[in-house]
Amino acid sequence: MATEIGEMSNVRIVLKDYVVGYPKEEDMIITSSTVRLKVPEGSTAVLVKNLYLSCDPYMRGRMSKPITKSYTDSFTPGSVIIGYGVAKVVDSGHPDFSAGDLVSGVTGWEEYSLITAPEGLTKIKYTDVPLSYYTGILGMPGLTAYVGFHEICSPKKGETVYVSAASGAVGQLVGQFAKLMGCYVVGSAGSEEKVNLLKNKFGFDDAFNYKEEKDLNAALKRCFPDGIDIYFENVGGRMLDAVLLNMKNHGRIAVCGLISQYNLTQQEGVHNLFCVVTKRIRMQGFIEPDHKHLYPQFLELVIQYIREGKIVYVEDVIEGIEHAPSALIGLFAGRNVGKQVVLIARD
Template sequence: MAASLTESRASNKQIIFKNYVTGYPKQEDMILTSSSISLQIPDGSTSLILKNLFLSCDPYMRGKMSEPIIKSYTDAFTPGEVIYGFGVAKVVASGHADFKAGDLVWGITGWEEYSLIPEPKGLLKIKYTDIPLSYYTGILGMPGLTAYVGFHEICSPKKGETVYVSAASGAVGQLVGQFAKLMGCYVVGSAGSKEKVDLLKNKFGFDDAFNYKEEPDLTAALKRCFPNGIDIYFENVGGKMLDAVLLNMRNHGRIAVCGLISQYNLTQREGNHNLFCIVTKRIKMQGFIEPDHKHLYPQFLELAIRYIREGKLVYVEDIAEGIEKAPAALIGLYEGRNVGKQVVLVAKE
């Protein structure tokens, strides 16, 4: 009996959220602990037990680390509990009719080696396994659908238009630029290092790119890249960058507001001074979130898979190995240390 009990349990490293964060998150805000977990589903339960393979580090997670003073579209983490986010996992045990042991899935899971998922309604089975599984944290997951929706649905692009993408080498930005090129647009991106700028121009096919950290005047930099103005801006940064973009937008331009990463860790957020341009230039500026557009995922997936197989979409990942590296990987995301989509490898199949 004791042997059977031992066989049905596994050790489980976990990342615990310590407490609400002010300013930039630090390593000590996320605590590595170890416990054990039963690998058996109780009779009558519809829950799943997952073995987590890849975890996703995403900018939106910073908002979940702040005290929930203002209601957001996503709940804050709970101090003392396991951090959670998007990931790729393998089903170890299932009490749910739609899943069986051995299924590969992606969706929200815990920052731990094994997760008990009481209600798996948000998990999606992985249909295509000839593509790297880690891609379901990025190009084939939430960031991919975000890029697709923000560019195609919010920006209503037309062939020949000018497109600017900030944070362009990140999980979302690198895809927006490639979608724009496939549409026949002129595309410029910005990033925070020479390595990232080289990626934009030489791997992702952007027409031009610049290192915003080396530009003393962002308005002038954008004027240099877009002498006739910007039709579409895919906003990932906010702050001074948005102010500079507004001055360079063309009449009837469109701005898809995906994120404002420059503001997430500030205790006093920057104001914007050029919002009058929205009126004078008749600019459409719209915020959006991926959960509102889940119904588009099947058509996006088929398009993305085809483009990947045809070599029309490429993707760069920055993979940290081991769940103990997850806190540093997430912190590095806000400091711009990652090159490409930040992923944590927890285990191999």
């Protein structure tokens, strides 16, 4: 809705206060302000209209009061939440961007954002795929899957690969990368619908519903009678404990996330770490920002996979910025099926 000439109303999602335990929708406030549709005179900022917002598990850590140094800063209570998104440039004071450009990168959870450091934005190169893909398969989750599997895990044809949270934004890609390499791949997820997706859409060799398994160790032994070469870790806690018992000698574990622990005030212990020594396991944590230089080669490879139908991607799209808090909270209850995206505007 227009206000004064050159201004628009701007619905925003603001963090109310630091969160302890499981986040709630009430921890995020829907508010409105106005935004001028021009960048300040002499500024090198870029004003964008946000089209898609990405809901990602790492955002939970940014909602907590900072106690130890992390790779991302905590959100500021009373300020707009920020995260990855896809946007259209409305006005630009930066020589690399022009009105009408489509971009991906970190933006605000609001209808319009003034990006004061647009060097972090990436111009969208290919538009023959859904723009929302740049929040997922062609964005941070996609590069995370690519780096974690190919760079950290050093896979070889014929190896056995296990992926937890396998139907999520990252896991569904890891499984497909592994199949393209000729690996045997098993995934776990939290519902029968997701298990069916893994087996029937993403081409996993097998999958199980971890919520239905009384004994995770037994479930893994059933799926991997000879052990696991590669584990792509998204969950932590009890799952990691069971996996360690089932790893092969010289196995590799890429630690991408530990979503089972994010909302706990007291972290679960891992009791089988002795396996790291006895089995000579290489276990490495990693974050996508350290590997941004690989994005161009990743993009060219994966866009070709998509065009050739070698990779498929499932998204869970919810429409309307007012539903963004619910969509983010749903990640931690497993409500989403595939990559969770919020559609703000179509253009």
